[in-house]
Structure formats: C-alpha cells, structure tokens
Amino acid sequence: MTAEAAAVAERTRLGLADLPAAALPVIDEAGELARAVDREAADPWDTLRALGQHGLLSAPLPLQVELVHALARRCTATAFSLWGHRSGLEYHAVTGTPPPAGSETGTPALASGMAPAYKEEAGLGEIPLVATDQADGSLAVSGVLPWCSNLRPGSWIVLPVRWEDGRRAIVRVARDAAGVSVKPLVGLAALDGTSSGVLRLEQVAVAPHDVLTEDVPAFRDRARAAFLLIQSGMCPGLAGAALDAAEAAADPVARRVLGAEIEAGREDWETLREDLVRAVEEAADAADAAGPAVDAPGASRRQLVTVRLETALLAGRATRLEQKTVGGRGYALASDTSRRAREAAFLPVQSPTEIHLRHLLAPTGEAPRSPS
Template sequence: MTEVLDDLLQNELKPLVRKIDADAFYPRDFLLKLGTKGFLSSNGLSEQEVLAREVNLVEQIAKVCMTTAFNLWCHLAALTYIRKSDNSYLKQELLPLLENGKLLGGTGLSNPMKYYAGLEPLHLSAERAEGGYIISGQLPSVSNLGESHWFGVIASVGKKQRIMAFVPCNTEGLKLKEKQEYLGLNGSATFACGFNDVFIPDHFVITDNADEYVEKIRPAFVFYQIPLGIGVTAASIVSIEKVCNKQGGCNQFLGIQNEELIEELAPLREQLYQLVHAEDLTRHWKELLQLRLNAVHLTSKAVHACMLHQGSAGYLHKSDPSRRLRESYFFVNLTPTVKHLAKMLQGGNQI
C-alpha cells in the first residue's frame, strides 16, 4: 500500500497542488481514489489498526498539500460519526459507500464543538415531526461539501435535548453558498449552509442524545487533526535542508535551525502514534488536547523558520513555503482553535 500511496501522491496530487492553492481547485477525484484504492476500508480491522493507517494517511498527504489533507480529515470525521453510531441504516447502507470511494463526507461540527465549550450558541434547531425532525438555522462554514456529499450536524430540540444527524447536500430546503475569500485552503469546498425547514428522516439520525455522543467522537475528531501539523512541519524541515548551503551558508546564523525542529518533531510524532494503540482514547482527552496544541505551535515555528531560510524565494505568492505559511494559519484557526484548546485545557472537561 505504501507504493500505491507514493504513486498517488507523486503522480496525481503533486501536479494539482498549485491549482488547489491558487485557483481554489477541489481535489474530489483524488479523495475518492483514496477510497477506491482501499485506504479507508475498516472491514476486518480493529479500531486501532484503522486509526493508525488513517493518521499516517493524513500525515503523508499533508506533506504535499494540507488543503487535501484537511479535506481528508473532514471525510474521516464523517466516517467516525457513522462508525461509532448504532444506526444500522447509516452503517450498512452509507458507511460502505463512504469507505470505498463512492461518496464523500464533511463534518458540520465546528459550531457544536464551540457550543459544548461554552464559546457559541448552537446555530441549528430541530422540531420533532412524523418520521423525523425538521431542522432550521445557519452554519457559517462547512468544508468538503458537494452535490453528492453528506455531513454531520447537531441541532437543539428545545432546551434539554440535542440530536445529531447525517445530512445529504442535495436535500430539499438546504442552501449552500461557496466561500472562497480565505487566506488559504480555498480549494477545500467550504460552504455556508442555510437550513430552511429541512426534513431529516429518522434513519438519518445518528443519535437522539448528542450531548453523550459527542464524548465518544471528539477524541478522533481532534486526533485526526494532529498529523496535519506534523506533515506540514516535516515538509518545512525538508525545504530548509534544501537551502542550507545557499548564499555562502549564511542560514547557519538564523536563530532556528533544522536540528531544533527535528528534535521537537520526533517526540510529538512518537506520542501521536503511541496513542493510536490506546484502548480508549476518551481516557487520554487532555493529553490529546495538549498534543494538538503542541502541534500548532511547532507547525507555526517551522513554517516561519522556513520562510526565513528561503529568503526572497519563499516570498513569492506561489512558492511552497508561502503556501505552507498560509496553511499553518488555517491550522491555528481550525476548530478547536488555539484559544479553544487553551480554554479546554484550563477550564474543566468541556469540549
């Protein structure tokens, strides 16, 4: 499988990176091919085996293009929602399609994760109807969406109940407005989602108790993000190494050198892959949060160092170092953001 992935990265993703970054091209076919090539199948594998393979997949793709790796993270989050659900329809009918390259998924849980941390009100509300729920409200941004995509949402039913559902993008009453005004990652197929009395049948409902269910899915939600930073950091280290002898070797006088970055990356990566084998990630929640925060800080440090080592060559808009710089700022603001992480680490057990 390693050779297959290397071939996909070299021959099918690398030629698209500039187009993804500069022209907001969405790498849909590449993402689907990950499924058709068997990289997302959970059939016959333990949860730990699946997690190890998919975390490595995110890391390897992030070395080449973090936009594409982020899209994969969105899809993996959607897979997590269904894999841990008790809904037989979603697990039997939709999960195989999401794993074998027939369908793609998004998350839709940025606002709910902030809600559970006490940062925002919940933006979606639901009313019980015959055979399902009717959902209304607005989500400002959901990524990895398209005509045949699905995504998870959480909506409040009165004051005491929250439900979680899996929503098809082509459902009646759902309006998508594409957003491409970001500093980077505009190829991530990000949309504002307006719910105007959208009917969600019961067989699309992941759980009627989202408050409890979020605690089951949140470790993987965060876990799959960490290799985004690891991949970008590793790519920055390679980029720094390539220019170490330019201009008479004057980069040796810069404050941050590759040896320091390598020394900091190794234990962070080792800790991530050790946690892959944990029997219950929920018991390592605070450790995951700290690891995620450490990954943000190291990624920021690495991309800034790379810009300094590259000099004027890195200052070009379409250069790889400047792309990774913009990618790192997205990583800082990806839910849970740096502020969000700091609050959770210091303020109790909320997400």
Template sequence: MTESTLPAALRDGIDQLIADTLAPQVEAIDHGQFPEAFLRALGRLGGFGAALPIAQGGLGLDLAAQVEIIAQVARTCGTTAFTVWCQSSCVWYLRQSHNTAAQARYLPALARGELLAGTGMSNAVKHLAGIERINLRARREGTGYRVNGALPWVSNLGPGHLLIAAAALDEGGYLMFAVPSGAEGSTLRACPSFSGLEGSGTYGVHLRNVLVPADDVLADAEDFCAYMQRIKPGFLLTQIGMGVGLVQASIDTIHAANRRLQHVNCYLDDQEDDLARELHALLSTTQALARQDQAAPLLSVLRARAQGSELSLRATQSAALHAGAAGYLMSSPAQRRLREALFVAIVTPALKHLRKEIQALEALQAA
C-alpha cells in the same frame, strides 16, 4: 520521523497516487480547485477508513494509521489533507454511531470515497466549549426531526456530498445527524475568498425546515453526550496529521535551502535538527494516544493537538525564512505552507479554544 504504522504496499500506493494525481495540481488547488479525483482515488486505496474494521469496509488498522495517511498528504498539500481529514472524520462519526441503519446506508460508501462528506461540527464544538451560540435548531416531527438554521462554512462539500452536523433540540439536549445532498430545504452558498484553503470545498450551509428521518440520526439527545466523548479523541488526533505533514515538508525545505545558505541560515531560530526532534516527539505521543482510541486521556489529546498547531506555525515560518526571498514568492511552497499552518491553528478547535479547554481541565484536576 517514527517508524511507519502503514503496510508498505498501502504507503507506497498513496505516495504514488500523490505523485501522479496530487502534486501536479497543488497550485491549482491552492487557488480553488477541489481535489475530487484525488479524494476518490484515495478512497479506493482505503485512505479514509484506516481505523474502520474490515467488516465495515475499512482497513482494520487504527487511528495512528489514519493520522499517518493525513500527514502523508499534508507533506504535499495542506488543503487536500484537510479534506482528507473531513472525510475520515465523517467515517469516524458513523463508526461511533449506534444507528446501524445510518451505518449501512453511508459508511461503506464514505470509506471508499464513493460518497464525499462535509463535517459541519465547528459551531457545535465551539458551542459546547462555551465559545459561541449554536446555529442549528431541531424539533421533533414523528420519529424524525425538522432542522432550521445556517452554518457559515462547512468544508469538503459540493453537489452530491453528504453533510453531518449537530443541532440543539427545542425540548433540550442536542442531536447529531446526516443530511443527504439535495434534501428539500438544504442549500449551499459560496463563501468569501480565504487567504488559503480555497480548494477545500467550503460553503455556507442553509437548512430551512429540513426533514431528518430517524435513519439519518447519528446520536439523539439521550446518547449525545456519550457520543461526543466517543468521537472527540479521534476528531482531535487526526487533525494533528495536517500539522505533522506541514512540519516535515518545512524540514525538507530547510534542508534544501541549507545546501546553499547554511553559512547564514545558521543564525535563524528553529533549525532542522531541532524541528526534527520536536516532530518525532509529537508524532510518537500522537501515535501512542491514537492507539488508545476512545480511551485516550482528553487532556493529553488536547495538549498534543495544541503542540501540533504551535510546531506548525514555527516550522513553516522558519522554512520561509531559510528559503529567503524565494520563500516569499506566491508560487513558493514555503509561502503556501505558512497560510496552511495558520489554518491548522485557526480551524476548530483553534489554538485559543484548545488552551481554554486545557486550562479548564488542568484546573479541574488541581481541584
């Protein structure tokens, strides 16, 4: 691993919180328990606002620090790391908004974990990449908007949580907005069971004629394209933290298994030293891009995010093979990480989505 980007006191505090609050609950979280107590405690440590200025309630560090925090959590629990990514992404969205009223209303509480929030941007991100139609529609009403539609799954949600999503305007263009819990016309519905990430607080969201006042608009049609350009590097780079933590945990599993089985494990692909070198290179690249913030080249960011998915898949499979039959038990962390890594490669932008965008940008550059 590269040298830590976090202050020692923060890193140690998060490690202690993980040991005390998260590690004993990992199996329960894998089976559907939402890690609310951990998330709120992490917020009190500043775990969602590493890249947020101190004046706005953050730690005044950078995106590289936020990536490391997510990786720290993912090394123990990929599901919880995903919810940390959801929360820190919502902080990132608010930070990049020009709506100071929305920032004042939500940002400090989000950064401290007092208010939890789900990012409902999967559909919009896929729509903008030409993959699927957009599900939410909005029309103007006075200074605000009325929104209708449904999102099949949004994570890090629950009673009292905030929703952040995007809609297509009837008049053309797009809108990004926040919907507080309990807003009239907003309902949550249970999702089918997943093979993993069951504790991620994932629901179907239905919006029926929901009023979005001007103070809850994060980006209007005029600013939307520029706003998406501002948030996209951070959206992608912080996701890599999930993969980094899974890979490091897989290396730990391989190292432990090799104490007894090195004589036969040596015939497997993706050995400990090889994975460690690739992880170091990925994390170094990610940290360098994250320090560029919004200015990070999008093609480089997309490539790093794709590499994070690919390395996660290889490392978790190798760890399960190194562990042998023990890695096939439902209670095995190696088996759980296989499912978590598959999610890293499926969650928006999925690996196929990333490769689509990479190919398009490469073709544009070649032209």
C-alpha cells in the same frame, strides 16, 4: 548520510503504519497537483477517490493518521478534505449507523459540521441548528453553520441539532436536500479547493433513520479521538515538509544564525511525533478492546487536546523558519513556501481553534511547550 539528510528521511513518516505500495503513486501525485489545487485548477477529490479504491478512506485510525500525514506533506488542502470525510465515517461508526452508500470510496463526500457540538461542550456557544418535531416522526431543522467544508454536490453533512426544550441530537442531511443552501467561501488562503461555505438550513426534513444519536455527550466522547488525532496528523506532515525545505535552503550563514531554531525544529518534530504516535496507539487499543461504540480507556481528553495544540503550533513555527531561509523567492504566491505558510495560517482558526484548545487546557494550568 548527513544529520540533515537523516532528519529529512525520518520526517517522511510517523511510523504508525505502512501505506500500501499501490497507494504511493496516488499520494505522490497529490504533491504534483498541490499548486493546481491551490489555484482551484485541480480537484483534491480526484486523489481521495483514488485512495478510496484502495480502501484507505475508511482505514483504521493508525493507518488513517499515517495517510493524512503523508498527504499534508504534499498538500494540506487534500489532507484537510480527507479529515472531514473520515470524520464523517467515524460519526457513523461510533453510532452504529451505516454510512451513505459509496462514501467509503469517496462518492459521495461526507462533511463534518461538528464544531458547534464541541464548542457547546466547552461553554463557548450554543448549537445554532434548531430542530422541531413533525407529526410524521421526522424533524425540521433550521439554522446556519458559518463554516463547513466538503460541501460538494451530492455530499452528506453530519451536524448537531438542539430542541428548544434542551434535547440534543446528531443528524445527517443531504447537501442537495430541499431547504439546504450553501454560500461558497472563496478567496481563502490555500483552501479554495476544499468546497467550504456557509451552510443554511431552512425547515430541512430529517427522517428518523437520519438521526444518528440523541446521546450527544457519549457521541462526543466516542468520536473525539479520531476527530482530533486525524487533524493532528496533518500538522507534523506540513511541519516536516517546511523543516525539510528550510534545511535544504539554508546557506552557511543561515545555518550559523538560525542553527538553534533549526535544531529546535528537529527536536520538536520528533518529540511531538512520539506524543502523537502514543495517543493514536492508545486510542486504537481502546477501540480494539471495547469496540468503537463502547466507552473505554484510551488517550485522555487532555492528552488529545495537548497533542492537537502543540502540533499546530509547530507547523506555524516551521513554516516561519522556512520563510526565513528561503527568502524572497518564497514570497511568491505560486511557491511551495508561500502555500505552506498559508496552509499553516489556517490551523489556529480550524475548529477547535487555538483559543478553544487553550481554553480547554487553562483549568489544568498547562501552557504550550513553545510559544506560537
């Protein structure tokens, strides 16, 4: 086996968990559907519901990160939809709240509207959704989330709210509830299949049993690992597929001219795989030792942020390398090269954005391992 073939074989999995054999055809089919999903001619939720039949939508963190990595190698839009849904399940788990019926198998979908809570924690803005107490014990919530995904009919959205008196809470609202409206975001680079849109709430009633917690700082800490690590798992999946394609397309001249970049890509992928695996294992060990709703030592916040940033930057470098070696045929919108480049272009703006992540690391004096 050549060094190139060995590198490709190693990049097919993270080594966190073995995916069930019955799920492998579903994952492979996601790759076959990737171009159709990119054109909105196929629905990523067909894949997710099929995975749900194998219990994989609510799988433990190590298996979940392995799964999202496998999907991102084939279709990052499908992996991104899985991240949003699995995050929604995590929000229920860490607050001890039963999730909506059927969500563990993908019907209904769950959406993560948690970006404002983490931005507020970082001093980057205020939660835009305002709650007022009602006489019957419910809340009325109004405001706008400028971006949310998985906003499918029948879905549930988990999001933060604030009161004018300074209180905060995490609540869930039904996509189809009175007062909820969605302006679909269309024409997105590689993400039109993710049911993304602008979410507007106008005096939406939230019953007491739909308030997950009023301890938002503790909630953020308990949900942070899954929120960031499942996102991070997408990045080496996308990066690995791009590096595979780059090495396969490189002719002798490209190997001579770009040899240092190709080798750096191999080394960076393996280094970041080790960093990600270590963080996932530490987070999983902490959850096993203390339970998901109890604070416990695990991967540090700095470690989680660093892994998320570095893996996203690697995906950008890898897709640019693929474009160089594949050449003009990768410029066609229908090509896998173009799709991966557009998928990677989303990562700097996916919340937490690259600016948000760099902001969090700035007080430590740390800089990314390699430039973006």
